[in-house]
Amino acid sequence: MRGPLVVFGFALVIAVACSNPVDNDPLASLGGDVRSIDIDHVIATDWEAESIESDGEVLFTFEDFEEDRPYTLIFSEDGRFGGRTFFNKYWGSFSFSDQALSFSGADQTFVGGPEEMIEREQIYLGTFPKVDASGMEGERLILHSSEKDRTISFLPSE
Secondary structure: OHHHHHHHHHHHHHHHHHOOHHHHOHHHHHOOOOEOOOHHHHHHOOEEEEEEEEOOEEEEEHHHOOOOOOOEEEEOOOOEEEEEOOOOEEEEEEEEEOOEEEEEEEEEOOOOOOHHHHHHHHHHHHHHHHOOEEEEEOOEEEEEEOOOOEEEEEEEOO
16 A cells, blocks of 8 residues: 555655746746846836837837937836836836736826827837736846737836
């Protein structure tokens, strides 16, 4: 009787060791060498948007825009975030728990412009309330929305 129990115990150990802990790891959806966020660093840094990807393909980069008007993102210690796009300013609340950022209560000014630029702005702003994974990859801040299948990457402002 002891033999089957030992085999069962060994099989259980193997199954647990081989199980995929990635299923519960929000960073896993970001792939690559993404690590947990140091919230103090994120708050202390002013960010500029680098690119937006969808389904692994770059939708657009912010290098296409005039350099003197980058899309920006800042965080405050009191749980607020904000920034500016090419035409508008935006703001809202953020929280940080379980090593992930989440955003709520976002609002923005409404200044018009060329239709293509406004569409890009809405893609950018529409991603924040749906962010469900975030992390750092090198010096980049990565925000990801599984629902929108979008990833925005930010670099520290110079």
